[in-house]
Amino acid sequence: xxxxxxxxxxxxxxxxxxxxxxxxxxxxxxxxxxxxxxxxxxxxxxxxxxxxxxxxxxxxxxxxxxxxxxxxxxxxxxxxxxxxxxxxxxxxxxxxxxxxxxxxxxxxxxxxxxxxxxxxxxxxxxxxxxxxxxxxxxxxxxxxxxxxxxxxxxxxxxxxxxxxxxxxxxxxxxxxxxxxxxxxxxxxxxxxxxxxxxxxxxxxxxxxxxxxxxxxxxxxxxxxxxxxxxxxxxxxxxxxxxxxxxxxxxxxxxxxxxxxxxxxxxxxxxxxxxxxxxxxxxxxxxxxxxxxxxxxxxxxxxxxxxxxx
Numbered sequence: 001x002x003x004x005x006x007x008x009x010x011x012x013x014x015x016x017x018x019x020x021x022x023x024x025x026x027x028x029x030x031x032x033x034x035x036x037x038x039x040x041x042x043x044x045x046x047x048x049x050x051x052x053x054x055x056x057x058x059x060x061x062x063x064x065x066x067x068x069x070x071x072x073x074x075x076x077x078x079x080x081x082x083x084x085x086x087x088x089x090x091x092x093x094x095x096x097x098x099x100x101x102x103x104x105x106x107x108x109x110x111x112x113x114x115x116x117x118x119x120x121x122x123x124x125x126x127x128x129x130x131x132x133x134x135x136x137x138x139x140x141x142x143x144x145x146x147x148x149x150x151x152x153x154x155x156x157x158x159x160x161x162x163x164x165x166x167x168x169x170x171x172x173x174x175x176x177x178x179x180x181x182x183x184x185x186x187x188x189x190x191x192x193x194x195x196x197x198x199x200x201x202x203x204x205x206x207x208x209x210x211x212x213x214x215x216x217x218x219x220x221x222x223x224x225x226x227x228x229x230x231x232x233x234x235x236x237x238x239x240x241x242x243x244x245x246x247x248x249x250x251x252x253x254x255x256x257x258x259x260x261x262x263x264x265x266x267x268x269x270x271x272x273x274x275x276x277x278x279x280x281x282x283x284x285x286x287x288x289x290x291x292x293x294x295x296x297x298x299x300x301x302x303x304x305x306x307x308x309x
Contacts, residue, residue, distance in 0.1 A: 016247025023239035024258040033229035035096040043094040044212045048198040053230020055191040067185040081173045082193025088166035095159035101267035106283040107160035113138035115168040134289045141285030183241040254291045
């Protein structure tokens with residue numbers, strides 16, 4: 001009986017891993033269409049359209065599941081998640097106007113390291129020396145990539161770092177809300193709050209001459225790219241939700257780095273981008289540091305006493 005239960009658990013975890021791998025193959029497709037759109041449209045508009053598509057695609061799931069009732073005390077945090085994701089996405093789309101796809105995503109992957117540091121600073125979590133060293137080497141990996149990138153591309157090379165910082169806050173809020181809010185509702189609320197925030201930016205921005213906020217009516221081809229972008233984003237995030245339900249985060253986390261591989265391949269096929277040597281070396285350092293961090297988290301989880309209630 002125990003063996004059968006263990007086999008069932010192993011299959012569930014394997015399913016979760018495969019679901020996350022599929023998501024990591026799909027999410028960079030979103031970035032490809034964002035980069036194509038960013039050739040003629042400002043990043044705030046591209047980000048706005050991406051979240052409008054998310055709302056349209058998720059609405060049937062929310063209606064079908066009757067998930068419109070927001071749990072008490074979660075509205076502000078859910079709205080804040082949307083603002084953080086809007087900032088992260090807009091900065092990343094802006095970076096894609098200047099940086100190769102693989103390079104931007106590799107710099108962004110300092111996010112798990114920043115999240116670990118934020119957990120210590122703001123959530124009171126204990127970080128031991130080995131984790132501090134992993135964070136240190138991860139930041140070195142980012143500097144290896146940034147040093148030539150800042151020379152070649154200037155300040156836009158720092159935009160993925162802002163994305164990583166915003167995403168770290170987004171993930172921290174997601175952890176806090178996990179178990180209180182249905183994942184589909186969380187994604188829908190993200191879409192609404194991001195759309196409202198970005199819509200206001202598009203209305204106010206031109207009045208005060210704020211960069212990235214001009215609006216141009218998309219062509220038929222661009223509307224098609226927007227639809228593909230929204231579809232890739234929505235399906236990818238749904239698979240991430242399913243993966244998280246089937247496997248622990250500590251098991252799934254290292255497989256997130258597949259996104260760098262997919263981004264490198266798509267960047268070459270679509271934009272003829274070839275990663276620089278510094279990007280390859282820096283990404284290896286970041287990936288190694290990140291995997292080591294996840295390994296330490298997994299070991300720590302094993303020795304924690306069981307939670308009772």
